[in-house]
Amino acid sequence: MRAIGIILAGGSSNRMRELSRKRAVCAMPVAGFYRSIDFALSNMTNSHIQTVAVFTQYNAGSLNEHLSSSKWWDFGRKQGGLYVFTPAVKASGNLWYRGTADAIAQNLEFLKSCHEPYVIITSGDCVYKMDYNKLLEYHIQKQADITVVCKDMSADIDTERFGTIRMNEESRIEEFEEKPVVARSNTISCGIYVIRRRQLIELIEKAQAEERYDFVRDILVRYKDMKRIYGYKIKSYWNNIASVEDYYRTNMDFLKPEVREHFFREYPGVYTKIADLPPAKYNVGVSVKNALVSSGCIINGTVEDSVIFKGAFVGNNCYIKNSIILNDVYIGDNTHIENCIVESHGTIQANSFYKGENGIKIVVESNERYVI
Amino acid sequence: MIKKEMIAMLLAGGQGSRLGVLTAKMAKPAVSFGGKYRIIDFPLSNCINSGVDTVGVLTQYRPLRLNSHIGIGIPWDLDRNIGGVSVLPPYEKSSNSEWYTGTANAIYQNMEYMETYNPDYVLILSGDHIYKMDYETMLDFHKGSGADVTIAVMPVPMEEASRFGIMITDDDKRIVDFEEKPEHPRSNLASMGIYIFSWKALKEALIKNKDQSGLDFGKHIIPYCKDKGLSLYAYEFDGYWKDVGTLTSYWEANMELIDIVPEFNLYEEYWKIFTAGDVQPPQYLGPDSAIERSIIGEGTEILGEVHNSVIGPGVKIGKGTIVNHSIIMNGSVIGENCNIEKAIIAEKVEVGSNVQLGAFEEAENETKPGIYREGLVTIGEKSVIPDGVKVGKNTMISGETVAADYPDGKLDSGRTLDKGGAAE
Numbered sequence: 130m131r132a133i134g135i136i137l138a139g140g141s142s143n144r145m146r147e148l149s150r151k152r153a154v155c156a157m158p159v160a161g162f163y164r165s166i167d168f169a170l171s172n173m174t175n176s177h178i179q180t181v182a183v184f185t186q187y188n189a190g191s192l193n194e195h196l197s198s199s200k201w202w203d204f205g206r207k208q209g210g211l212y213v214f215t216p217a218v219k220a221s222g223n224l225w226y227r228g229t230a231d232a233i234a235q236n237l238e239f240l241k242s243c244h245e246p247y248v249i250i251t252s253g254d255c256v257y258k259m260d261y262n263k264l265l266e267y268h269i270q271k272q273a274d275i276t277v278v279c280k281d282m283s284a285d286i287d288t289e290r291f292g293t294i295r296m297n298e299e300s301r302i303e304e305f306e307e308k309p310v311v312a313r314s315n316t317i318s319c320g321i322y323v324i325r326r327r328q329l330i331e332l333i334e335k336a337q338a339e340e341r342y343d344f345v346r347d348i349l350v351r352y353k354d355m356k357r358i359y360g361y362k363i364k365s366y367w368n369n370i371a372s373v374e375d376y377y378r379t380n381m382d383f384l385k386p387e388v389r390e391h392f393f394r395e396y397p398g399v400y401t402k403i404a405d406l407p408p409a410k411y412n413v414g415v416s417v418k419n420a421l422v423s424s425g426c427i428i429n430g431t432v433e434d435s436v437i438f439k440g441a442f443v444g445n446n447c448y449i450k451n452s453i454i455l456n457d458v459y460i461g462d463n464t465h466i467e468n469c470i471v472e473s474h475g476t477i478q479a480n481s482f483y484k485g486e487n488g489i490k491i492v493v494e495s496n497e498r499y500v501i
Numbered sequence: 502m503i504k505k506e507m508i509a510m511l512l513a514g515g516q517g518s519r520l521g522v523l524t525a526k527m528a529k530p531a532v533s534f535g536g537k538y539r540i541i542d543f544p545l546s547n548c549i550n551s552g553v554d555t556v557g558v559l560t561q562y563r564p565l566r567l568n569s570h571i572g573i574g575i576p577w578d579l580d581r582n583i584g585g586v587s588v589l590p591p592y593e594k595s596s597n598s599e600w601y602t603g604t605a606n607a608i609y610q611n612m613e614y615m616e617t618y619n620p621d622y623v624l625i626l627s628g629d630h631i632y633k634m635d636y637e638t639m640l641d642f643h644k645g646s647g648a649d650v651t652i653a654v655m656p657v658p659m660e661e662a663s664r665f666g667i668m669i670t671d672d673d674k675r676i677v678d679f680e681e682k683p684e685h686p687r688s689n690l691a692s693m694g695i696y697i698f699s700w701k702a703l704k705e706a707l708i709k710n711k712d713q714s715g716l717d718f719g720k721h722i723i724p725y726c727k728d729k730g731l732s733l734y735a736y737e738f739d740g741y742w743k744d745v746g747t748l749t750s751y752w753e754a755n756m757e758l759i760d761i762v763p764e765f766n767l768y769e770e771y772w773k774i775f776t777a778g779d780v781q782p783p784q785y786l787g788p789d790s791a792i793e794r795s796i797i798g799e800g801t802e803i804l805g806e807v808h809n810s811v812i813g814p815g816v817k818i819g820k821g822t823i824v825n826h827s828i829i830m831n832g833s834v835i836g837e838n839c840n841i842e843k844a845i846i847a848e849k850v851e852v853g854s855n856v857q858l859g860a861f862e863e864a865e866n867e868t869k870p871g872i873y874r875e876g877l878v879t880i881g882e883k884s885v886i887p888d889g890v891k892v893g894k895n896t897m898i899s900g901e902t903v904a905a906d907y908p909d910g911k912l913d914s915g916r917t918l919d920k921g922g923a924a925e
Contacts, residue, residue: 162783384785408767408796410796410797417786419786423783424798425768
């Protein structure tokens with residue numbers, strides 16, 4: 130592959146509500162056993178990209194723990210590897226990353242020291258599978274300066290938190306609006322870009338000199354008429370998880386057979402850190418219908434239309450419906466949980482009742498755990 | 502100079518013919534267990550959990566599955582710069598080339614490997630038991646007692662003692678005598694086939710006995726050490742330890758895992774069992790599924806009913822199918838509206854729809870009554886079973902079978918239907 134990869138994994142999001150207290154969005158658990166960044170990392174390795182840089186800043190504990198070894202994604206190699214860049218104290222000053230472009234600017238030496246002619250940039254909070262080789266081919270064929278991956282969203286999806294795009298017949302981007310108040314297009318930018326490495330260095334250096342720090346606003350939007358910026362439509366599954374509603378919807382999508390087929394079975398797969406948990410166990414009096422259950426779980430009650438993440442314990446006579454139970458949650462007996470997301474490592478006492486009335490309720494409980 | 506205090510030698514070369522068709526294509530240590538694992542995962546995980554990071558795995562019978570499972574040892578953190586896991590098959594020499602003719606002979610042939618690490622102690626393990634054991638504690642006992650050889654033993658019920666090699670000890674656990682499968686046992690301490698040798702004692706015993714044909718630890722090396730007056734001690738182990746050498750004990754050990762609090766607990770945090778899994782996604786249970794008292798592996802899709810069973814990773818069970826008291830291993834696909842009772846279905850088997858396994862009155866198996874018994878239906882890996890057939894108890898099926906193999910759509914109890922197994 131003639132490209133290096135950059136994964137932008139910096140951010141928190143108010144739209145994640147309580148879920149972002151503990152971790153960066155990219156470290157959110159997805160589909161029972163992945164973390165969000167696994168999709169970008171797996172796409173990189175499956176596209177034979179050998180060198181990948183991850184830029185992280187906000188609450189990176191979970192993320193760093195997840196990336197403690199790069200071997201799960203096959204980056205533990207002599208050539209290339211996985212590099213995690215957090216803001217550092219430098220001779221030139223000690224600044225946080227003031228934006229995505231600034232994150233790249235502060236680590237420009239890394240970009241300069243590579244020899245691959247192209248860079249694939251992706252955000253780490255999207256759930257998708259993509260062969261970046263095809264994207265790069267398209268980029269070269271269009272003789273583009275920058276190619277932006279985009280997707281037509283269905284009308285019922287709120288596009289306001291994305292960048293919206295309008296293209297001409299040749300797929301050249303004519304309009305690019307970041308987080309518009311009123312969206313004039315339902316084609317959105319997926320946060321995945323291809324750019325020539327030297328071009329990127331040049332643009333970043335220019336932005337830095339002008340004290341501009343955001344990749345989308347200060348490079349894509351600002352240069353859209355001067356540079357040849359093209360759109361590449363992704364036809365397969367793509368979803369961003371950076372709001373509670375989208376996070377919930379994305380997880381629930383995995384209850385559909387075609388989504389499971391796409392991510393769980395079609396080659397090449399999506400990889401993640403191995404947890405070495407025993408298989409899930411079901412005791413007497415269990416009823417589980419239309420649900421995903423991960424390894425290490427022990428189920429005693431009723432679970433319907435839900436996703437249960439790794440190592441969860443569901444007590445006797447519980448009723449769990451339309452909910453997402455994150456990693457290592459303990460749920461005491463006779464508990465009712467409906468339309469909820471239960472934060473990881475939580476301990477729910479017996480006889481509790483949680484129900485999301487208008488929308489999704491986020492349950493954060495850190496009671497003492499006596500059992501297990 | 503490289504120095505490892507204790508290295509382990511894991512004997513994984515045997516076929517395990519009492520597991521019948523399960524070991525037709527792979528060595529016993531590679532057989533799946535407990536919805537996720539392979540038998541060899543237990544001793545390998547015990548090694549790394551005990552701080553033994555140098556393990557030689559001796560292979561001989563059908564090693565392919567074992568080799569690809571072990572790889573370079575990543576799942577067990579046994580990929581090391583110095584030490585780690587090494588697979589040791591028999592090899593050609595300028596003279597005296599031979600297969601591994603016995604347990605101790607296999608170790609003798611790998612003297613050079615052991616000497617590389619300059620060990621003080623060598624731990625001898627076998628790859629066919631399910632247990633969790635801290636070998637470091639056993640080593641402490643070995644050092645503390647000043648033994649040359651320590652044999653791990655397990656108290657068994659007196660009436661079963663005549664099935665084992667029995668150690669007779671004095672009050673200090675020093676072994677004063679031993680007897681192999683005695684009719685009238687004088688003790689109930691059964692040898693678990695786990696030994697720690699002080700390196701000097703092992704080396705000397707192996708060299709002295711190298712010309713013995715079929716050189717075996719139980720038959721030759723241990724008696725030799727005792728006759729020579731070395732000090733032999735018994736290390737008593739009182740945890741869960743299960744030999745899964747026969748189909749029925751293999752089935753039982755799996756079934757024990759589904760008890761509410763099983764005697765052998767896989768859910769403990771501090772002594773994890775590691776394995777090389779190619780499937781990881783969560784399992785999916787469909788809108789009409791029913792499930793009870795079962796453990797289910799990763800990535801499995803269940804649309805039917807599963808009761809009292811151990812289902813491996815990547816299995817698919819169709820709508821309307823009922824599985825009871827059965828073991829279904831990695832990647833097998835079961836069609837719709839089947840009824841499966843007390844079956845062991847090996848890896849990547851395809852069972853059609855409307856199939857009934859475990860039907861009819863029980864009858865003794867025609868070819869191997871000692872193996873295919875207790876009503877079990879055993880199906881070899883990559884077998885195919887066509888739609889709509891009924892299969893009786895104590896049966897064995899191997900290979901791609903078609904409707905014509907089942908006169909009147911059935912296979913009577915006690916029959917063996919061997920179509921040579923699937924192509925390699």
